[in-house]
Amino acid sequence: RKEVEQDPGPFNVPEGATVAFNCTYSNSASQSFFWYRQDCRKEPKLLMSVYSSGNEDGRFTAQLNRASQYISLLIRDSKLSDSATYLCVAYNNNDMRFGAGTRLTVKP
């Protein structure tokens, strides 16, 4: 079983749609969680950290459920520029584990 699992997608949504990604992690000792964004053939870039209380950054909302060991990312009012692969990340003790990513395509 992979340490961090994501639905690979692809998710194809129209502009303005709301889309949600889920991610599960297997290591209950994981301490910190993140969402990274990766554009095609580019390096990953931090989108946002995920806090236990949930956190929001503009159109993006991240949530963590430690009991069920899953993380979510909600994107509201999708833009064409949101098209990318979104990587879920779980960190524990010098080890940052990446999911394989969920691919999102936002269409006009």
Next chain:
Amino acid sequence: NAGVTQTPKFRILKIGQSMTLQCAQDMNHNYMYWYRQDPGMGLKLIYYSVGAGITDKGEVPNGYNVSRSTTEDFPLRLELAAPSQTSVYFCASSYAHDPGANEKLFFGSGTQLSVL
């Protein structure tokens, strides 16, 4: 600041050849990492370093070696290239490695390596 600089961007190797992937950062980060990313897979940690002179194995270290003689540089060495090492390699660095800190990794632009 250039951030994290990786060279080369592309390389084709023959089986059994050796090469070094270069990585340098100018942000005075203590922590540096090497990841590989295979198609449809997440990034897997090869080696990491918490400071000059200190390196440690990650999830997939076999077939690779690293050194960290300075804070800025963290080269990755492939001694006997194999087709299984065909991948995209990313170097990254970060300010801190503390569970309570915002663990932001700064990535280089990647090296596409093919072993034929």
